[in-house]
Amino acid sequence: METTLKEMRDAAPLSGVDSKTTVGGGVEDVYGEDSATEEQSMTPWTVSVASGYSLLRDPHHNKGLAFSEKERDSHYLRGLLPPVVVNQDLQVKKLMNCIRNYQVPLQKYMAMMDYQEHNERLYYKLLIENVEELLPIVYTPTVGEACQKYGSILGRPQGLFISLKEKGKVLEVLKNWPEKKIQVIVVTDGERILGLGDLGCQGMGIPVGKLSLYTALGGIRPSACLPVTIDVGTNNEDLLNDEFYIGLRQRRATGQEYAELLHEFMSAVKQNYGEKVLIQFEDFANHNAFDLLAKYGATHLVFNDDIQGTASVVLAGVMAALKLVGGTLADQKFLFLGAGEAGTGIAELIALEISKQTETPVEETRKNIFLVDSKGLIVKSRMESLQNFKKPWAHEHEPIRELVDAVKAIKPTVLIGSSGVGRTFTKEVVETMASLNEKPVIFALSNPTSQSECTAKEAYTWSKGRAIYASGSPFDPIVYNGKTYAPGQANNAYIFPGFGLGLIISGAIRVHDDMLLAASEALAAEVTQENFDKGLIFPPFTNIRKISAHIAARVAAKAYELGLATRLPQPQDLVAYAESCMYSPNYRNYR
Incomplete structure (x- = not known):
């Protein structure tokens, strides 16, 4: 050599x-x-030689103290490691002890990112085996704080940063990425990160976090995942004046300049990776999110987690809740606070599922679904001033300004919050819901925790323990009148990893709404009687890989049924096939 x-x-x-x-x-x-x-x-x-000092600094192949005596000899590692040889399980135990010693969630997040940069397989084994404990660290809510401080905590950059400086050269930039066989891209422009607003280039924490979950929960191999941030500037004055900000120091590009960069990116992705690569839009502002989904839905395999993923997981939660409430989906009356991406996306998927169950036109099934935005109830008299995505929800009704008055007038059985504004489900709102329903279904979905429309404690206390509650961010179990209530978490992580796996194993070339309905039905079916007995309407995350395999199988089956699958012939047992395709974080033996 x-x-x-x-x-x-x-x-x-x-x-x-x-x-x-x-x-x-x-x-x-x-x-x-x-x-x-x-x-x-x-x-x-x-x-690049996978031996010696360089091997210990290659996160894809490093095993740390788990290198065997034979491997240490054959890969020139003698003297570069202490003499002890430990197994991967002991490494996991040691790292979990380290994580638990940190008191601040952001410190835990930074430690996890450090592990990912140094030993990829150990990071994923750690995450898979401790998913309920670590999910709030690598994803919501801690990832929100991480994005806010991304410029200060950034170590080794992850993913591709495509800014206006790269306009005209996006294909070249994609070719700079070392992995050539990409199956999933999560892309953001950082304009609407969780409930935190415009974080510009620092939104990269979201694609990185989402793709960690694609691997840990859905079994997509890490090398097939590509996080991307499109940097067109930021309107966040604090970031523009922050000496540690890592993005373009200019106000956001809009209109033609923005559209051209996005179009160049979408075209380059298809040219470089083919038409079966899944492009997940993440945390785009409403005005761009709907347009991008409509524009590229017919030409690319695209999915918007804020619109479609949230809708699918919430529909699953509502369907499961009916086992406790009784009645059918068509019997319910829905009221939403928030008419953005999440609210209208959930509303539309619920309307589609009712339409499917009752064989009624979706225009009819929308009539039992009401939305409230910042100006009050969305009604026909407001039609001219409404954005296009809100217009299907403008019903014949007198205008109502306040949420509590809308609850009293409409008498919903299900109240769903996706407003991004905390504490909007007041005591009066929850008590009114409880006075109208024996078991009011209340979903406070806004993230992070500080933006939740009401806390689990408030929902259970104000409803006297009768609410069926779910939130977007996790809440600890609540004890009320001597009884313990386990709040559900309508976390998109239940859906998108399995959904993506289903698209990949079937070789799907387009996303269809029926696939989202199939994913919801699959998730709702995973809630056991034991879960219901505890008041849970979502299954525990401890079994998430099995759940993802079942979701993937249902999504893949629908892709084959719709003629959108390209991986032929169709496997006989799609669940077993999905499980066989999943990435394993266990160490490999090196010759």
Whole structure:
């Protein structure tokens, strides 16, 4: 190997320096590092050999102290590690002890990112085996704080940053990414991160976090995942004035300039990775989210988690809740606080499911679903001023300004919050719901925890323990009148990893609404009687990989049924096939 390197270096001397300069002590400076000055250029030589020192710094192959005696000999690791050999299970135990010693969630997040950068398989084994404990750390709610402080805590950058500087060169940028077989891209422009607003380039924490869950919960191999941030600037004055901000220091590009960059990106992705790569839009502002989904839904395999993923998981929760409430989906009356991506997306999927169950036109099934936005109830008299995505929900009704008055007038059985505004389900609102229903269904979905429309404690206390409650961010179990209530979490992580896996194993080329309905039905079917006995309307995350496999199977089956699958012939047992395709984080033996 040394001869080969010498030949390479002799054939291509370093630019601006003598490639064989002798420095003090007679050491040959083949890289020119000691003789180069700031004015002189040098070539940044790198040699990738999976052995020795470089192996310990390769997160894809590093095993740390788990390298066997034989591996240490054959891969030149002797002396580079302490003499002890430990197994992966003991490494997991040690790291969990370290994580639990941190008191601040952001410190735990940073520790997890550090593990991911140093030992990929150990990171995923840690996450898979402790998913309920670590999910709030790598995802909601801690990831929101991480995005706010991303410029200060950023270590080794993850994913691709495509800014306006790269306009006209996006395909070249994609080719800079080392992995060539990409199956899932999660992309954001950072304009509407959780309930935190415009975080610009620092929104990268969201695609990174989502793709960790694609791997841990859905079994998509890490090398097939690509996080992307499209940086068109930010309107966040605090970030523009922050010396540690990592993005473009300009106000957001809009209109044609924005559309051209997004179109170049979408075209380049298809050209570079083919039409079966899943592109998940994440945390785009309403005005762009709906447009992008409508524009590219017919030409690309695209999915918006805020619109479609949230809708699918909430529909599953409502369907499961009916086992406790009684009646059918068509018997319910729905009231939403919030008419953005999440609210209208959930409303439409519920209307589609009722339409499917009752064979009634969706225009009819929408009539029992009411939405309240910042100006009050969405009604026909407001039609001219409404954004297009709100217009299907403008019903014949007198205008109502306040939520509590809307609850009293409409008498909903299900109240769903997706407003992004905390504490909007007041005591009066919850008590009114409880006075109208024996078991009021109340979903406070806004993230992070501080933005939740009401807490689990408030919902159970104000409803005297009768509410069937779910939130977007996790809440601890609540004790009320001597009884323990386990609040559900309508977490998109129940749906999107299995949904994506289903698209991939079937080779789907488009997303269809019926696939989302299939995912909801599959998730609702995973809630056991034991879960219902505890008041749970979502299954525990401890079994999430099995759940994801069942969701994937139902989604794949629907893709085959609709003629959208390209991986032929269809496997006989789709659940078993989904499980067989899942990434395993267990260490491999090296020759």
